[in-house]
Amino acid sequence: MKATKFKSSELGPIPVDWEVKRLGELWSSFKTGPFGSSLHAQDYIENGTPLINPMHIQDGKIEPSADMTVDDSTKHRLSAYKLSQDDIVVGRRGEMGRAALVGEKENGWLCGTGCFFLHLKESCCPSYIALYLRTPTSVASLNGEAVGTTLVNLNQKILSDLKLPLPPLVEQRRIARALSDVDELISALGKLIEKKRNIKTGAMQELLTGKTRLPGFKGKWVEKRLGECGTWLGGGTPSTDIPHYWQGSVPWISSSDIEEGNIWNVSKTRFVSNDGIVNSAACICPRGTIHIVTCVGIGKVAIATEPVCTSQDYANLVSAQCDNKFLAFLISVVMLSKKEETQGTSIKGITLEDLKKIVLSVPPTLAEQKAIAAVLSDMDAEIAALEADRAKYESIKQGMMQELLTGKTRLEA
DSSP, X not given: OBOOOEEOOTTSOEEXXXXXXXXGGTEEEEEEOOOGGGOOGGGEETTSEEEEOGGGEETTEEOOOTTSEEOHHHHHHTGGGBOOTTOEEEEOBSXXXXXXXXXXXXXXXXXXXXXXXXXXXXXXXXXXXXXXXXXXXXXXXXXXXXXXXXXXXXXXHHHHHOEEEEOOHHHHHHHHHHHHHHHHHHHHHHXXXXXXXXXXXXXXXHHTTTSSXXXXXXSOOEEEEGGGSEEEEOOOOOOTXXXXXXXXXXXXXXXXXXXXXXXXXXXXXXXXXHHHHHTXXXXXXXXXXXXXXXXXTTTOEEEOSSOBEEOTTEEEEEESSSOHHHHHHHHHHHHHHHHHHHTTSSOOOOOHHHHHHOEEEEOSSHHHHHHHHHHHHHHHHHHHHHHHHHHHHHHHHHHHHHHHTTTSSBOOO
């Protein structure tokens, strides 16, 4: 990397050998997706040609949905909207900054009603321009010009007038390659995380049902009602009209503060005082309590690593009969099945009485319960470490974009 000299521009300081260009000067063709009246319900099929709308553009990637693909006759009729490799597809409705480069896989897909697609002149590197369209500077500029109140919209003139700093072509390619390498690393970590999650799901299905036993353990599993597994504590919400109730040091969690499928992820952003606890139905649950969401958000289960209070949307189990970590894993599986049972119905939760009636099959010894919990906990720790690595590289990429796309840092040949 090398330093460089800067010059003043309407976008602020840029390297002396860079230019400021309007995006409209850089494309050789520009098209808007078809009008909504061009498509009908009968045009959509499963496993057809993907139709790309703003919702399908996420973090610079194009992710089609199975319910928005069209048949061959529709594809032929809409051939004027066919995407080609190295096109840039841009969402024109809603959240600004939805832009992605069309790759080999997406070649031949169709631009949908809510998008533009453009093809650049040979003097530009398409991946560089696609990256710049996602920067905070570009998003802020587009938001400032977009029209509409409830749903902001871009038009061709707004996009055409967008100004951007343009390095020499060879440097555009270097920047795009460097950021693409980081993208590939982030993508590889994402695939590895998904693989590890699937492995963990399989392990839970085997170990939490007794289909597979860990070495050294035997004996028939025993049945217990969940209501017999310990002491149950309720939750409550101190009055929000009394500020000092919410100025204490005891964490208070609602159903939105835990994550489905992860018993360890408890977000603690709100804290209550002792007065707030005394003057409400809230109570302090000791460390290791199993927190079970029983209302909206059914399916979520967590185990706290410190004392917390919860809202009334929880049933809180202090286990005395089983290993609490094993029991938390097992309950999380049970609650996800309860969630599936209620999908498509008006039922949005489960009562404490019904929760207590659930019959569980558990290993006969605490030693086996602890061993199973240790295996699953280690898997969770491995996944969490990979997720931390992914977050680190995503942060590194944001820093690189800020440096490279402004010319603050230059790349050697």
